Amino acid sequence: NAGVTQTPKFRILKIGQSMTLQCAQDMNHNYMYWYRQDPGMGLKLIYYSVGAGITDKGEVPNGYNVSRSTTEDFPLRLELAAPSQTSVYFCASSSSPSWEQYFGPGTRLTVT
């Protein structure tokens, strides 16, 4: 099984550009999550989804958007990139909100 996959692995954006981070899982998990991790900090939840068509904001949603049209895919959209969005972005999925979360390998994003 591929588990959770993310693309791209690395990306450099200029201020004001937009991009979509892709995330897919093949475990048929209903719950999916987007986190960001800044150096020396814990993971911060950006958005999460409890199933296809249902998304909700996490702790730090400003500057981001998500959609969940299928169980498998949960893309994260960055609009008008800012230097404060420089971070490592992890996508995760789980079969239940209180059970183990499986993570993708992350996307390292730099905004300059």
Add this chain to the structure above:
Amino acid sequence: RKEVEQDPGPFNVPEGATVAFNCTYSNSASQSFFWYRQDCRKEPKLLMSVYSSGNEDGRFTAQLNRASQYISLLIRDSKLSDSATYLCVVNKRSNYQLIWGAGTKLIIKP
């Protein structure tokens, strides 16, 4: 006060030693607790869940103290491969979100 607090370390420990670290949480209604391991520049991976009665998995033992609102992780006979950052994770009962600690860095020295 942070919702989940951990000593950032690093803990420098000789191979074969026993090491323990704690994590405190602020929400007394939290029900689920986990320890994840994160290697440098990699994604977090579940090390173990923490149950009310405590649990053990090989060299690793996790304990929960609800009265004092902390969880602990004990590693016995530490190996070089145990070098990593250990993340404490607690659920936010109200909306099922998980709150992540910033992690404790462990370095095992030969």
